[in-house]
Amino acid sequence: MTTTTTDTRAAAITLTEAELDLYVTHAPTRGLLTGPGLPDDSGLLTFAPLRTAGLRTLADVTDGPARLAGELRDRLVIGELLGPSGAGTESILLDGGTGEITTARRFAPTGCRPLAPSLETLLRFAAVTEELAGLRGRFASFAGRHGTKAATEASRRLLTLFEEGTDGEVPPYWKAAALIRPLALVAGPGTALGLTLDLPGRLLDEEFGPGRVARFEEVDFPAALTHEPTRRFLCETGLPEDAILFRLDTDVPLQTLTEYFRDERLGEYPLEDLPAHADRLIRLGHLAEENSLVVDGTTGAVLNFSEPEAALYLLNTDVSTLAYTLWLLHHERTIDAHLGHELTTDAYDQLATTMIQTLTSIDPTPTTSDADWHYWTELFQDEAGGVL
Structure with missing residues (x-):
């Protein structure tokens, strides 16, 4: 594995043709990995495991294929989705033949969920979501705007950007991001x-x-x-x-x-x-x-x-x-009910992460408190309790 650097960004993660030959046949993915490469991490995800360990199959990571369903054995672990604290929450997987990107639970994975049709689309989705968080780029016009109208408009814009890369079938993780993250615009600074x-x-x-x-x-x-x-x-x-x-x-x-x-x-x-x-x-x-x-x-x-x-x-x-916080919890339930409970049924843990990230952007208490335990964080993540 090699890395390239420029004056304007940190080292990009790249791989050689020889390293890819064993695993990746999808031409556009090979071109990206040997050319511009991948960023080390962003606010949403990290590719650091690829830098430190190189390409590995999920079977290698989980101590052998016997514990995995057949569709998961040869998926390549290239990164992790990140939670609000910066810790990995799910493995990001690459199908070396099709270029499809999915996720699986880091421990005892039993199935995978769609994340993006390609690595290039994944990078674009992460970039536009961070533009929303920073109110820059395609969301610069929202700087200084607050209220439900601004949040609704930003949500529609983000969802449209996601639909462009998925033929309208937006994976649950990004649908949650489009519907929940713009709600941070509802309240203005005090x-x-x-x-x-x-x-x-x-x-x-x-x-x-x-x-x-x-x-x-x-x-x-x-x-x-x-x-x-x-x-x-x-x-x-x-x-x-x-x-x-x-x-x-x-x-x-x-x-x-x-x-x-x-x-x-x-x-x-x-x-x-x-x-x-x-x-x-x-x-x-x-x-x-x-x-x-x-x-x-x-x-x-x-x-x-x-x-x-x-x-x-x-x-x-x-x-x-x-x-x-009380408004956000109630409004999330309204949104999910309108979707036929799609988010809580298909991606509860991803929705919980998005909710915590949205709340943290308004009130950083969950990440700045000295305590290891935070009430809202724990209850949001309680899938068995069905809080969301």
Whole structure:
């Protein structure tokens, strides 16, 4: 294997004709691999395994063909799809005879899923998706634009670009990217309330329905809630009363975590296990699996308190990114239902990765938190639980 370099990009991964002779007969693929080569990695995928290990069949990687279906044995491992943390999530496979690109689970692969009809198309799809993420190239006109109209327009443009290379049959991974990733454009950077995001007016009402978004009054707030941007958001924008994974406390005025366990759960949970600053943590509602959603009354940070672990974990940067997360979860379900649940049926794990990447682009909490565990990340990835 050889590499080539230029002054404007990192080393490209190339292979010699001799290296390809054993594996690749598809002429356009051979031309790409011996000519311009492949980038080391991008935000979505990496070809680093090809650089470090050369061409290998999936049978070689998984310790022999006996464990694999016949269609998988001779597929060539050329890279990996990347998750939000930068770790590989699936192997990228090349059919040396047809040039088709598929993916398979990295551990105990039992089947493959389409990713692109060719290596050239795969590189183009990754490039345009990154143009969307950076609002450059074919998506430069979206810089500074926000709202549902901008997101819908960007989604249509990205889907059209994908359809050009697939005869209209867009693989699930890229369909999820086209339908979910542009949703990061819905909310703009926070200016009005001093929070991370400015949500479009009535966004939550339109998504969850009239009368299903609760807005608070000053009398509802405990004295410990001194963070003014949080108070204004809860009064002016509000939160959905009943969302996926979350139920808002609306029966009584908001309580501190100490007050909640002392008054509502007396005898059910030892007060000595509460965090030392529980008197400044305001409980907004209930999360699944015995978790309370709380906001730090001083800083506005949103956390989840795990009762079984008696531990606090950072959940969202603030209430604006919390509201966006709840909206994103609900809207994803609406999209998937419109598609006949195609995404959750055919590519749940790929959809989960796309959801986490989209959320992270708005609120980097899942990747910047010191904790190894993050509530939304874990629940998104819970295919058995069917959260998405």
